[in-house]
Amino acid sequence: MKKTTRRDFIKDASMLGLASLAAPMFLGGCEEVMDSIRERPVRRCIQDNDLVNAQLEIYKAAVSAMKALPNSDPRNWTRQAEIHQNFCPHGNWFFFPWHRVYLYYFEQICQQLTGETSFGLPFWSWCIEPRLPAQFWGAGNPLNNSTRVCTPTSVASPSDVGLGLVDGYLNQPNFGVFAGGNANSLRPGGSRQYGQIEGTPHNYIHGTFVRGDMATFMSPLDPIFWSHHCMVDVCWYEWNVLRNHQNTNDTTWTNFNYSGMFVDGSGNPAQMTTAVSVLLPLLNYRYASDFSCQPIADNQAIVDNDEAAFESVKSVVSKGAPIKLNVKERLTLADTAMTFSTEGKTVAAKLSPISRAISSDSERVLMKLNGVQEPDDASAFLRVFINKADASPKTSTSDPHYAGSFYFFRHSRNAAPETVNFQVDITETLQRLKSLGELSGDDDVAVSLVAVSTDQESNAQIELPVKAIEVNVVEVATEMLNMN
Amino acid sequence: MKDYKVIGALALIALFHCLSCRSDGMRQMAYAKAPVTLCGDGPESDSLTINRNKPFIRSYFSPILWEEPYQIMVVSVKSVTNPRLEPMTFTVSIEHPDGTEKVGSFSLYPPDEPGIFRVTFSDRLPQLNQLTNAYVIIKHTGNDNQLLSEEASVLFDSIQWE
Numbered sequence: 001m002k003k004t005t006r007r008d009f010i011k012d013a014s015m016l017g018l019a020s021l022a023a024p025m026f027l028g029g030c031e032e033v034m035d036s037i038r039e040r041p042v043r044r045c046i047q048d049n050d051l052v053n054a055q056l057e058i059y060k061a062a063v064s065a066m067k068a069l070p071n072s073d074p075r076n077w078t079r080q081a082e083i084h085q086n087f088c089p090h091g092n093w094f095f096f097p098w099h100r101v102y103l104y105y106f107e108q109i110c111q112q113l114t115g116e117t118s119f120g121l122p123f124w125s126w127c128i129e130p131r132l133p134a135q136f137w138g139a140g141n142p143l144n145n146s147t148r149v150c151t152p153t154s155v156a157s158p159s160d161v162g163l164g165l166v167d168g169y170l171n172q173p174n175f176g177v178f179a180g181g182n183a184n185s186l187r188p189g190g191s192r193q194y195g196q197i198e199g200t201p202h203n204y205i206h207g208t209f210v211r212g213d214m215a216t217f218m219s220p221l222d223p224i225f226w227s228h229h230c231m232v233d234v235c236w237y238e239w240n241v242l243r244n245h246q247n248t249n250d251t252t253w254t255n256f257n258y259s260g261m262f263v264d265g266s267g268n269p270a271q272m273t274t275a276v277s278v279l280l281p282l283l284n285y286r287y288a289s290d291f292s293c294q295p296i297a298d299n300q301a302i303v304d305n306d307e308a309a310f311e312s313v314k315s316v317v318s319k320g321a322p323i324k325l326n327v328k329e330r331l332t333l334a335d336t337a338m339t340f341s342t343e344g345k346t347v348a349a350k351l352s353p354i355s356r357a358i359s360s361d362s363e364r365v366l367m368k369l370n371g372v373q374e375p376d377d378a379s380a381f382l383r384v385f386i387n388k389a390d391a392s393p394k395t396s397t398s399d400p401h402y403a404g405s406f407y408f409f410r411h412s413r414n415a416a417p418e419t420v421n422f423q424v425d426i427t428e429t430l431q432r433l434k435s436l437g438e439l440s441g442d443d444d445v446a447v448s449l450v451a452v453s454t455d456q457e458s459n460a461q462i463e464l465p466v467k468a469i470e471v472n473v474v475e476v477a478t479e480m481l482n483m484n
Numbered sequence: 485m486k487d488y489k490v491i492g493a494l495a496l497i498a499l500f501h502c503l504s505c506r507s508d509g510m511r512q513m514a515y516a517k518a519p520v521t522l523c524g525d526g527p528e529s530d531s532l533t534i535n536r537n538k539p540f541i542r543s544y545f546s547p548i549l550w551e552e553p554y555q556i557m558v559v560s561v562k563s564v565t566n567p568r569l570e571p572m573t574f575t576v577s578i579e580h581p582d583g584t585e586k587v588g589s590f591s592l593y594p595p596d597e598p599g600i601f602r603v604t605f606s607d608r609l610p611q612l613n614q615l616t617n618a619y620v621i622i623k624h625t626g627n628d629n630q631l632l633s634e635e636a637s638v639l640f641d642s643i644q645w646e
Contacts, residue, residue, distance in 0.1 A: 192599035203593035208571035
């Protein structure tokens with residue numbers, strides 16, 4: 001089978017429909033496409049600095065221009081809000097992609113009306129700035145909205161929008177819990193099943209904190225709506241791409257076509273599927289910061305000639321995964337605290353249920369590390385190997401015994417280290433070792449964990465304390481969160 | 485054998501406690517595995533309702549009887565009366581013999597729309613499944629703990645576990 005290259009991927013993406021999103025990108029050769037991707041609009045966290053303030057000035061001009069358009073123009077400010085009133089999905093798995101597409105076309109309208117083709121919507125990180133940003137207040141300011149109940153000094157509750165809370169939500173591996181219950185239409189009726197980002201910080205900002213227009217489905221009348229939802233989009237991007245959690249692969253979700261509701265920058269009807277929407281932050285705009293306003297580099301897998309990194313990103317954004325994991329067997333591998341270092345350490349147990357699991361299409365084997373102490377060294381992470389007692393930091397990740405890695409995320413280098421839980425799917429490694437004749441149903445399974453530094457020049461000793469390790473045999477199913 | 489007697493006794497205690505609430509306000513949903521029927525403290529006719537006079541509901545449960553350690557609480561809001569679109573934010577806490585711990589919160593948007601909300605709590609209460617007696621407390625906090633008006637009320641359906 002021919003291996004998909006980065007160039008093929010970009011070509012595939014254009015076949016998927018990106019040509020309709022950014023037609024100028026595809027008029028030239030591949031290098032022009034790459035240039036367009038590298039120079040795509042940048043969305044920045046709202047802080048008081050020149051780069052952000054320049055974008056907010058463009059935003060003000062765009063809002064004024066949209067308000068000045070006649071109501072017959074679908075790009076008119078109120079007409080844009082009515083799209084939300086009439087179509088927005090809430091309390092189901094279309095919440096994230098629908099709003100991403102809505103923001104994308106809104107951003108195009110702003111670009112078109114101002115002539116600023118590099119304009120990127122700034123996002124309001126309520127985690128970092130719990131006040132509605134100062135740039136959105138003041139008489140005569142197009143970004144102001146007189147219906148708000150909150151004031152410039154009101155502070156959002158940290159227990160509803162705080163950094164630790166949202167960080168915890170972004171570590172939730174289950175798509176259904178993170179993104180909402182499944183549905184086969186935008187507004188299917190019946191009970192809404194909210195994902196955690198939507199049900200807590202998103203809803204709180206709309207209905208409890210800002211209020212006024214924001215408490216209704218005409219909320220896009222308030223210009224803060226767009227920056228609020230841009231933050232929601234950052235959260236999905238971070239969960240999916242930066243933290244490697246997989247979206248569902250259910251075709252009801254991936255193939256859903258958002259047609260008949262949006263217009264592009266010129267006011268022409270536009271449409272997009274969910275499958276394309278997951279690629280937007282990689283190819284059509286990018287985020288300069290994560291959800292906590294910490295700077296992040298552009299995705300090197302896309303813009304550099306880095307095949308391995310590209311494969312990793314591609315699998316996350318386009319492969320998807322079943323969304324619900326029912327634990328069938330919970331096996332303790334180690335229930336006492338231990339420390340892993342660059343020397344590596346191996347724990348072993350007879351895990352007979354895995355022989356059944358790795359032969360089944362509907363079961364997966366997940367290894368879970370509980371209570372891992374965050375390292376002081378930001379470059380430290382853990383690699384997992386199966387039946388590789390001599391694993392070391394120099395052991396290649398292309399070794400057939402390699403199963404995965406755990407990375408750490410610290411909000412701030414000044415924050416106190418916390419304990420976190422990690423999970424890695426070791427099914428494919430077990431299947432590979434079985435096919436190589438290195439594993440049978442009756443063998444002990446040995447798990448080796450090695451602490452590694454991303455700084456390859458570093459010789460520093462790393463120690464990562466862990467409280468317990470367990471292996472879960474899970475049954476995957478997509479119907480668990482069905483609301484009907 | 486002794487273990488079975490202990491578990492049996494606990495089951496009877498739990499059953500007695502839930503039977504002490506009238507069943508006409510109890511509702512269950514079809515999809516979850518371990519339903520916990522809400523069983524409020526107030527008059528039976530409004531035991532599942534939060535309003536100005538009763539800003540919280542409190543429900544008994546016994547995690548030690550669970551067949552597996554659930555990690556997600558599913559709270560179902562059945563209906564909302566909120567003509568003034570007052571803030572509808574709720575905190576979820578678990579009260580146990582050693583104290584009360586807040587485990588999460590959720591909000592309604594628009595503030596008159598019901599729905600189903602998930603609260604994860606495993607990191608905060610790792611020994612939850614060892615508890616024999618515990619209560620879920622859902623409290624309306626709104627914005628800065630402002631009380632609801634006389635017109636506003638929220639009817640809860642059930643709490644379940646995944």
